[in-house]
Amino acid sequence: MAESQEDEENLDPTATLHRARAGRVRLKLVVLSGPEAGHNLTLEPREYVIGKAPTCDVVLTDKAISRQHLKLEVGEESVRAIDMESRNGSFYEGLRFSQMDLRPGSVITLGNTEIKIAPEDTRERSLLLSSRNRFGGLVGASRKMREAFTLLERMAAGGADVLIQGETGTGKEGCAEALHTESPRKEGPFVIVDLAGVPPSLVESELFGHVKGAFTGAQGDRAGAFERANGGTVFLDEIGELPMDIQPRLLRVLERRQVKRVGANDYRTVSVRVIAATHVDLEGAVQAGKFRRDLFHRLAVLRVTLPPLRERPEDIPLLIDTMLELSGRPPSALSDQTRALLAQYPWPGNVRELRNVVEQVVSLGEEALPAMDPLPGEGANKGTGPDLDLPFKEAKEKLIEGFERDYLKGLIERCEGNISRASREAGIDRVYLRKLLRKHGLDQKATGGAGDDAGHQE
Numbered sequence: 001m002a003e004s005q006e007d008e009e010n011l012d013p014t015a016t017l018h019r020a021r022a023g024r025v026r027l028k029l030v031v032l033s034g035p036e037a038g039h040n041l042t043l044e045p046r047e048y049v050i051g052k053a054p055t056c057d058v059v060l061t062d063k064a065i066s067r068q069h070l071k072l073e074v075g076e077e078s079v080r081a082i083d084m085e086s087r088n089g090s091f092y093e094g095l096r097f098s099q100m101d102l103r104p105g106s107v108i109t110l111g112n113t114e115i116k117i118a119p120e121d122t123r124e125r126s127l128l129l130s131s132r133n134r135f136g137g138l139v140g141a142s143r144k145m146r147e148a149f150t151l152l153e154r155m156a157a158g159g160a161d162v163l164i165q166g167e168t169g170t171g172k173e174g175c176a177e178a179l180h181t182e183s184p185r186k187e188g189p190f191v192i193v194d195l196a197g198v199p200p201s202l203v204e205s206e207l208f209g210h211v212k213g214a215f216t217g218a219q220g221d222r223a224g225a226f227e228r229a230n231g232g233t234v235f236l237d238e239i240g241e242l243p244m245d246i247q248p249r250l251l252r253v254l255e256r257r258q259v260k261r262v263g264a265n266d267y268r269t270v271s272v273r274v275i276a277a278t279h280v281d282l283e284g285a286v287q288a289g290k291f292r293r294d295l296f297h298r299l300a301v302l303r304v305t306l307p308p309l310r311e312r313p314e315d316i317p318l319l320i321d322t323m324l325e326l327s328g329r330p331p332s333a334l335s336d337q338t339r340a341l342l343a344q345y346p347w348p349g350n351v352r353e354l355r356n357v358v359e360q361v362v363s364l365g366e367e368a369l370p371a372m373d374p375l376p377g378e379g380a381n382k383g384t385g386p387d388l389d390l391p392f393k394e395a396k397e398k399l400i401e402g403f404e405r406d407y408l409k410g411l412i413e414r415c416e417g418n419i420s421r422a423s424r425e426a427g428i429d430r431v432y433l434r435k436l437l438r439k440h441g442l443d444q445k446a447t448g449g450a451g452d453d454a455g456h457q458e
């Protein structure tokens with residue numbers, strides 16, 4: 001079975017380990033290249049011999065592999081690889097080894113065959129959705145965000161490194177911070193390195209530190225982000241900006257948890273969880289040769305993607321209410337008309353842009369609302385712009401009426417008339433939803449009378 005990119009998504013080593021202890025789900029061995037590329041095998045806690053001989057537990061027909069090449073000692077929580085004095089050797093990151101411990105994500109090479117140790121696919125598609133509509137400072141009631149919160153809750157409890165992907169303003173930094181504050185490392189430091197903001201010549205010193213005189217301007221010893229984050233979490237923002245020449249050094253730190261300051265000879269051991277984020281397509285960067293594949297695999301053992309706001313407009317009301325609450329304003333600080341306009345805009349700058357607009361309107365008044373035409377093909381009113389023949393107020397109301405009708409019609413159809421579900425998905429109060437449905441003559445389509453929500457727990 002070929003290993004798909006999805007195999008690496010949404011995995012939680014903590015859950016994997018819990019299940020491993022319970023004797024259910026374990027690690028798997030995946031053959032990435034060579035004649036058996038695509039094969040994989042779930043590993044039980046026992047020994048496996050890998051080689052060309054038909055008596056081996058894992059038979060690889062690659063001619064450059066010895067008959068008995070490598071032994072794997074699979075424990076409950078670890079995999080030890082022992083080279084069986086093979087002729088051509090076993091390699092890890094280009095270095096020959098005789099014995100080493102492998103972690104989920106490690107790739108080793110035997111002959112012309114690459115093998116990866118990966119967590120068994122622990123995704124359960126019927127995974128219970130998080131009942132929470134927030135995670136740290138992030139809020140969201142949409143299915144997509146609650147799915148992300150479910151995943152993040154599980155990831156936070158474990159110590160594995162995480163890669164967060166998402167467009168600008170989708171909350172990657174907030175997500176990293178929450179992963180830290182919800183984790184057992186929460187008492188430790190949270191150190192942020194914005195790799196887009198550090199000149200390439202200083203990246204290595206910023207990450208790993210330097211000793212006095214290591215380069216012009218290094219007037220004293222300085223600890224890098226990894227050392228400063230010892231016992232806590234380091235957040236590497238915009239990881240796609242990491243210069244190529246530093247990438248092998250970061251990979252080494254991720255593998256061994258040891259850092260060497262620029263100009264020093266000794267390594268220092270650190271206990272750090274690494275969370276990286278990027279708004280660029282890192283896999284594309286790997287294809288283009290701008291980002292090392294091995295580093296990508298190491299960073300992406302656990303991955304979460306924050307969806308853009310245009311894919312979850314039902315989160316907008318909750319986001320607005322949260323923003324108003326944070327600034328000490330009541331929900332009435334924004335009129336229904338303005339809310340409706342905000343809810344139909346596709347928000348290319350995502351939540352950050354929404355926050356800026358809400359702040360602007362709340363402090364300067366609704367006249368300060370910038371022109372927000374839905375992008376072509378986006379939003380609920382595609383093709384129907386404002387009626388310029390009407391006075392501003394009436395044109396705005398007409399547009400909003402149209403938006404409300406289209407939105408509610410689509411919503412109630414999607415929710416098959418179930419008001420509880422519709423109110424939950426749209427993030428609006430049930431009473432208000434009924435009122436709106438009545439106003440647009442759509443209440444006939446909605447099922448469930450007064451008792452439809454009785455006892456329903458969200």
Ligand SMILES: Nc1ncnc2c1ncn2[C@@H]1O[C@H](COP(=O)(O)OP(=O)(O)OP(=O)(O)O)[C@@H](O)[C@H]1O
Nearest residue numbers: 137138139167168169170171172173174279351352
């Ligand atoms: N789901 C959310 N709930 C509440 N606030 C959010 C949410 N997502 C983002 N924000 C807010 O939006 C702003 C931008 O978020 P953040 O800086 O985390 O985004 P980012 O993805 O890291 O952006 P960039 O890629 O530009 O660095 C912050 O003020 C953050 O609090």
